[in-house]
Amino acid sequence: MTVKHPTIALTGATGFLGSHLMAALLEKGHRVIVLGRSSRDATLSQRIAGLLKWFDKENLTDRLEMADIDLSKARLGLGLSKYNKLCQEVEQIIHCASDTSFTEGKREQVFESNILGLKNILAFASDARVQFFHYISTAFACGQDEPICLEQLPQANDFLNVYEESKAQAEKEIAQFCDRQSLAYTIIRPTIVYGDSRTGRSLKFNALYYPLRSLMAIRDIYINDLQNNGGKRSKAHGIYLDEEGYLFLPLKIVLPKSGGLNLIPVNYFVEATLRIIKNAHPGGIYHLSNTAPVKMETVISFSKQFMKMKGVEMAYAISPQNNHRNPAEELFDRFVKAYLPYMHDNRQFDRTNTDAATSHLQPPAFTNAVFNRCMDYAVAVEWGDKLKQYGALT
Ligand SMILES: NC(=O)c1ccc[n+]([C@@H]2O[C@H](COP(=O)([O-])OP(=O)(O)OC[C@H]3O[C@@H](n4cnc5c(N)ncnc54)[C@H](OP(=O)(O)O)[C@@H]3O)[C@@H](O)[C@H]2O)c1
Structure with a gap:
């Protein structure tokens, strides 16, 4: 039929x-x-x-x-x-x-x-x-x-x-x-949607991607300084390339409290939305969220491995007088200001309606392999620049 x-x-x-x-x-x-x-x-x-x-x-x-x-x-x-x-x-x-x-x-x-x-x-x-x-x-x-x-x-x-x-x-x-x-x-x-967890593909590179792209851009500024400009600026701030090719860059990401990012991949968004549309109740409100937000420490640990960096750390509730920012940190703060509040989210999102409409479909875990897949794609398409030919992103 x-x-x-x-x-x-x-x-x-x-x-x-x-x-x-x-x-x-x-x-x-x-x-x-x-x-x-x-x-x-x-x-x-x-x-x-x-x-x-x-x-x-x-x-x-x-x-x-x-x-x-x-x-x-x-x-x-x-x-x-x-x-x-x-x-x-x-x-x-x-x-x-x-x-x-x-x-x-x-x-x-x-x-x-x-x-x-x-x-x-x-x-x-x-x-x-x-x-x-x-x-x-x-x-x-x-x-x-x-x-x-x-x-x-x-x-x-x-x-x-x-x-x-x-x-x-x-x-x-x-x-x-x-x-x-x-x-x-x-x-x-x-909640916050990233690329396809199975393929790493995405059409847009904001939200999760933007702070990572910022970190990578800061990394590249110092690698360029060390490799092509004598490294004076880097050395003044204790930044160096170690024997394994890792960039040591002291950068504290300061948040008011610990917490995480509530992430779902776009393939989960699509499948759950199709199920909700099929089984919808009038007036139904549905959270497409992750019951286990990803801790910022996890994202930073994945990022350091992917970007071959050391020295990036999380810090919490530091008073302004004890929070002297180095130039790399100032740059990072400026880039990611709008996204910082989403990095220490501890809210729980009720999923009663969603679970009923989607037969308990859950977003897949945000593993190191998923992270690497998404980042590999983002870098390969130059954070969307190479997708302009598809005419989607204005
Ligand atoms: N991405 C996420 O992480 C996320 C998370 C939670 C909720 N959402 C929600 O999901 C929806 C889609 O988000 P997205 O990330 O896909 O956004 P997006 O990539 O920025 O796309 C926005 C879409 O809305 C269209 N649009 C915006 N203003 C318009 C206007 N005045 N007239 C006609 N079309 C207009 C854009 O058309 P043009 O291309 O012509 O500009 C584009 O098709 C939004 O409602 C957003 O609130 C997104």
Whole structure:
């Protein structure tokens, strides 16, 4: 017996998570209507074609359609007949598009995408009378001071940045709107997503990758100084290359308390999301999280081996007068400022709904082998520079 998969309108398909969802939905047999936009250099269809090539799924285009939309406009900026046709065809929506900037200076832009854009896509959900509106949120919408984050609408008001704040507000607006309109919705909340744990492949290199890339860049500055410029600057700070070719670089990563990073790989995100969509309950909120966050000591230990470095250490709760930073440390602090709070996360994320909907599917462990695979790929593609040909990352 053939299973009829619902036709899904997907936003954010030109981004990291959305592109993975697009490829997986097509593979599963869904008809997918990508609601996206052109970039400065490429049309929407060129961007999607590039991505399908990266996924090696160019053969799946017969179930794929695209509509060039403007999320900031009523009717998504579409003409009436095109809009009405979409309303008739779309059975479910996955809203994955989001401005993911953390910067306070981008507050207006973030709220325009994540709240104003949301209103227009919700209006579309209502006009289309979809079976389900699925929203890709973030686990951090629960706020900072919740030791245990429940799978319920956010109660807290203390967020690390404008991005988290906008995602929490979006969740509440979705619940209110959908309840008023008798529309079924789900909210899917991943923690921090890295590449594919089986292959190491990724399309985006922020979050987990950015501090590692920063550390590697600092390492390379000193290796270059030692090998090509006489090493005066390095020697002044006790930095040297040992006989095994390891760079000794004293660098303390200072955090207010110990904790970890709550990481999930993109392959887990995709598989769990597909299961949730299939088994969704109206109003369900689902945490895609790791019950065992990775300790920063573990990440640093993996990094030192991979980067052939010594001297990098974790330190906690050092008072400012005892925390004299050397130039390498100052550089590191500056690079990773926005990410530091995510490195000592001790929150637990309740997974009752997720476990029920996914038959207890768990993310795989973040082992040294997984780390090396992901880092090998990141370095091989020059942290995404070599993926620009796929047109995905603007
Ligand atoms: N990556 C993670 O670790 C992570 C973790 C938790 C939650 N999430 C959530 O997962 C979702 C996807 O994240 P991601 O990492 O895949 O982000 P991403 O790579 O930055 O992709 C964002 C996507 O949203 C689209 N978008 C942004 N603003 C838009 C606008 N105003 N109009 C139309 N499209 C717009 C982008 O389109 P363009 O390409 O045209 O700019 C792109 O397709 C987001 O909702 C995010 O909050 C991500």
